[in-house]
Amino acid sequence: MIRAIKAEFLKVKGSKVPLWTALAVVAYGLVAIAGAFGMKATDLNETLSTAGGSWAIAAGRGWYSPTWENVLRQNVQGIAGAWGVLLFGFVTAYVFGRERKEGTDATMLTSPVHRRSFAVAKTVVVAVWVLALTLLAFLFQTAGFALAGLEGFAWGHVFGSLGETLQAAALIYLTLPLVAFFALTGKPRYLRPMLFLVVAWVLGNTVATTDYAHLYPWMMPVLIGGASWLPVPSDRLDLASWVVALGVFVFGLALTMWKIGRSNDAVAGRE
């Protein structure tokens, strides 16, 4: 297993994809930081309090005031929203799908290492990658917010936000083995898993309006911090939510192991 994990980390070395994903994180961070400057320059809370609907409710809670507590909420939002789901999904699709795309799958599957080890090793690589991107997003945005000279700084807000951000990332991570499974099936390699994620996310927007959002894995991260600062309940995740999320993880991992473990007929018959 250790050999497989070491090999999987080495496979990423020299690839430009980690750099691109880091740049995507930074790009989103820049937007969030610009938003913090914008909040300070304009009286956004006042403006939105007259906008009506959910915006007005959120403004009523003072969520658009230029304070540390409010802008740190963006850290969670950045990871929990579609952006995080799609980016982490792409990372997973790349780690699992590239072998077939680049024709190295046969090399991997004929190595004297149990195929399950590769599935687990790749899942470990995805975990580290997701954690690294999450921390980068958090640190970059928080550092940017510091430049904006916001009011109400407290380490408690920072650590609270970090905890929520990691929690959101963890919830997304638990759904990624399903993405891995789709990356191992059919052609083209990356389209299928990304389509799966888009469908899951779009469905989630419908589920979000019901009482079952806390049981729908792709909406759970949003429930932690609130989507788009709108007053989505932030305390709805319960034990059942985590049971469902873990169930999805176990099911997805089992499916991925089964797929990687069986003969690779999908790419046979090319001759």
Place this chain on the structure above:
Amino acid sequence: MGDVNAETVIRTVELTKRFGDVHAVEDLELDVRRGEIYAFLGRNGAGKTTTIRMMLALTRPNRGFVEILGVRMAPNAVRAFERIGSVLENAGSYGNLTVLENLEMQRDLLGLKRNHWVDEVIEMCGLAEYLKRPAGELSLGNRQRLALGRALLHKPEVLILDEPTNGLDPVGIAAIRELLRNLSAERGITVFLSSHILSEVQQLADRIGIIHQGRLIEEIGYDELRQRNRDYLELKLSDTARAAWALEEVCGMRDFAVREEDTIRIFSGFERAEEFNRALVEAGVAISSMRMSEESLEDHFMKLTGGNASQEETGSAMDAEERGKRR
């Protein structure tokens, strides 16, 4: 050359694979012996790659099985894979990693320590000057060398190679041929390789199996391989036993073979044809025909597989192209 009494290393039994209505491989029975170089020859689409993929447990057969080194091949046949090296068609390397990193990764995966053998493999496969180059920037030929190097790292007992000379220039082809010959002769490695280029395998193989439309239609052994492409004088006779006696005892000719009930092939001394004729007649053997053979092994292969010179994808055409490059 493989020993006919040697242990069977690769065995396929009733190996069959269908993709929908396409019978990719049908009832394939192969026995490859230890130390032998076995060439699996067939036109494109004949079923070579599918067979190799089944050998390596990358494709499940619909029927039958493969045994390598006594192990029934299935996914996760880890013990068998520890003793097998393989290179598949369009051998994939990690393009973002350098040649050395690709080799080191494989070494790590195999749990091997860095030792002189790794350096020897690098030297053998002609990779020394490319070690720091990303594999993605290598030519197809050098990628093949890298794949072969990776396959050799754990000193396998069996090498399974799908079109190993694909993309190589003539010098590269000769180098790989020499390498495989040495691995077989000096280290006793059993080599199973597929190809559609007859001239390549002919110079290398101990036995050739010809596959066509998923079926093994002929196996040509070492002796026949060396005789097939020789010119010969073919005699149709009334009594081959008596004719053999006359050729040996009267003419002192031993370079001949009795082919069928009424046929003898003489492989040398064609300028003595008149003398042979006289000796046979005097021995009371009636000769119904006498002709010089024009059929080469390549002609035979083409006849078996239904190819013709105008078909670009046939072995013959490819072969001709290769020969053209060599000139």
